[in-house]
Amino acid sequence: MIKYFYLRPNYGDVFMKYIYMLLAVFIILSNCYPVIAHPGRTDAQGGHWRLDSSGRRIPGSYHFHGGGGTTAIRTVQPSSVRITRPSGNVNVGDSVRLNHSVSPSNATNTNVTWSSSNINVASVSRDGTLTANGAGTATITARTSNGRADSFVVTVPEIYATSIDFEEHPTRIEAGERVQLFYIIYPENTTNKTVQWESSDSSILFVSGSGEIRAMSVGVATITASTANGIEASSDIEVYEIVVDRIVLEIEDIKYYIDDIVNYSVTIYPNNATHKDYVITFSNPEAVELHRDGSFTLLQRGELTITVTARSGVEYYRNIVVNSRFSRWFDMYGLYAGIAIGGVCLVTVLLYFLKRLKKPNNL
16 A cells, blocks of 8 residues: 655745845845936935025035935035236237136046136136237136136236338339328337328328328428327339320311311320320311210311320310301212202203204294
8 A cells, every 4th residue: 555645835934035135136236226316415314405595405415325325426616716927028910828726636526717807908718818909907807507607807018119220122113193191110019100290292192091192292301100109211212204205196087067077086195195185276266066975066167276285285176167057068968969950951961862863944
């Protein structure tokens, strides 16, 4: 006979096994649980806060909650900042790198923001490079992220001109010509480089405020450039002119009729003459009527002399003949009229002789 035996389980051992398994899972999960950070520190009441300089409660430093507990990360705020002043003078055009130090040395954020009270005198770039732009004073400030600041006053001194020279320029120019004068001031970093211009005779040479000269008439004049502190440079410039030595009047014909409109042209030599203006005159002014375009209408018959005179006194003239209105008709149709009259006469003579030939002879 076969006998069966039943073993009663030990419930206490089974229960402990489950406890150990749950503890193992809890330990694993507590070490893998994501870490969460938020501002503030935990006080006795469980809050997260800190006091600012005025005593108000504000969020505190960051700390972490995680499976391993709470770990605090401390933010160290700057308590002061100091700028290292540049040594020596800072002149116009100079650039100097400014250095700064933040206390305490373990401050979390040591960056600063630079500013200038007058960028026309001095400007500061983001990396702390100071550039002198003009004479005067300016306050330079470095400010931390939490508002701590340090400042100093930079003085850019005035640098006066010691000399001024003209750049190369012509000393003889033609009447009516314009020339721009340029200058160099020493030292090159002179603060104020503006100059005043003056001509000894503006009727010969006129000079503008920018240094452009205009030749007005023949002669010699002195141009002077003066700096703000009275340093001067001068140059004598001669104005000359190219004189007209020949003038030619060109007209289409020499024979005209009353009421004709005459066009003409004038050529001046040399082509680069300074003054190319001229005056036109007529031997009988009442015989012509002038028009705005320079042409003229013939009003009377007869001979007419036309003269052109240059400013230099050189002149040229042409003679034309003005005929009557009937002459125009005769000149145009006279030949045809003569042929017609001659033909009529010829036919008349022929008819006369033909008529005589038909009559009988009386013996």
